[in-house]
Amino acid sequence: MTQNNFTTGLSWRRPSDLKTLVENRTTYTLDSCELNIFETHQKAADVKLRFGDLVLTTMLQGKKVMHLFDKPGFDYLPGESVIVPPNEVMKIDFPEAELDNPTQCIALSISKEMIENTFNLLNERFSDRVLTEKWGLDLSYFHLINTQDLSEIINRFIRIGVKERSKEKDLIASFALKELLIRLTQTQARDMLEKTYKELSSKNRLAHIVDFIKENLSEDFTIEQLAGKACMSKAHFIRTFKTELGLTPMDFILNERLKMARHYLSMGGFQVQEVAAMVGFKSSPYFNRAFKRSFGKTPKSFSDGN
Template sequence: MAQNNFLSGVPWRNSRDLKTLVENRTTYTLDDCELNIFETHQQAENVNLVFGDLVLTAMLKGKKVMHLFDKPGFDYLPGESVIVPPNEVMKIDFPEAQLDNPTQCIALSISKEMIENTFNLLNEKFSDKVLTQEWGLDLSYFHLINTQDLSEIINRFIRIGVKERSREKDLIASLALKELLIRLSQTQAREMLEKTYKELSGGNRLAHVVNYIKENIRENIQLDELAGKACMSKAHFLRTFKQELGLTPMEYVLKERLKLARQYLLIGGFQIQEVSLMSGFNNTTYFIRAFKQEFGTTPKAFQNA
């Protein structure tokens, strides 16, 4: 998981200020949302939490086991987010929380009006979506690995909620909230593509392009070539891909190559130059720099860890 996709967190509550050691809650109320910061300082099981609005939760530190939709629990770790619909009970275990190793997360409840207004505006202005019919959130993809853009806007929103003191705080938060919803939608679109691109590739242009990228990741892939696969002009393809998935086609290609390189490094037994070539890089120095930027460590250090 990319190191820069983790959230920066917020200061811990002083132990004298804690009202409870399990899900101690600090709340920041804004016009269109409510930012809650939860800390848990001891092991606990079957802690229930529910909100009346849709909630974006994001792990800052520690580990939870989250139970949702009457499904088996799953590990919930820093670098991940979970979207929870209104009035859905979250059942949470804290298997590792201790006074010297507490768990910290946020829960951002967002008003129904803000969500509807944001996506209605997007559907009016950018109605020519390719991957899905319209802008919105799909609760089929509720457990997300944070992208860099999503992490950055969540971090920014935490700073606004916790530290912003200006009279314009609610307006600033409202603008950030709109961007957050867009990044969430784009992150979900990428999650959906990763799981369905093969079955969608015969009838969806972006899925067809993603399938082509994955099948030819070791080749010299060019933007013109990808636009041709999508039957779009280069400018239209670039704009559509970035708008719907949150990154450019060539950024996507780079991330796919780095994912492949990481797999080779985990297998072991390869020289760094071999891994670079097998993953589609023709410049080892560039590969090492890109790998470190994505994963926070060099390929050699990752291999030896």
């Protein structure tokens, strides 16, 4: 009986198909990139991997402990990605992998030419950056929690690599790869803002807006108000925010309110209606629906479970 990964629809290989129980590798070669799927079916330590091109790795199932840049190891879990520069050695431990609990991840190596061409095009067409000077990847933010957009394009790219059989496969993959690089930079930008918005708020317009939103979650916001604080027109503000961070200002506010609501509920001692008001929701039914859509539980169920 095969076990499916419900995110991507990939199936585990049968034991008789495995060449090795540790980092069994299946490779799909495409123009400008190589998609590798790794499965590990037994505990192991200090397994080394290295690629000649920049690699985006994404965990699909199980747990690794990843060692990079001669720094202490960190847990690497499903829903997370790690960007690894060319020729960097990954040292990996598999503390929990077993035949009936395998670890599965992808490693997508991307050619230097594809990366340069994509970001050169973006820098030509969308040169008015606010958060950073240019489009590109920042290896200071190499360990990421996948956003929904990033997860969706990663899953789509895996399906293209594994299942697409048309003669246009490489062209389709090329378009998807460009989108993946865009989503990756947007995810990095959001991660960077989350960690640095306080120190950047006095000198960067987007950081200033993020700081204002986080400090005033219980208040009502209008796009016009936020655009004014950013010294932008409404249209320019919405376009800049969405382009650089990958979501609209109102979606960002909603996400921040839901994160803070989850924090308050996990603390205990608050009624659901109190929490909704504390983070700026004017409608309890809307709060309940939005919370369940994001976290899979109603606020009350989440609170009772804590």
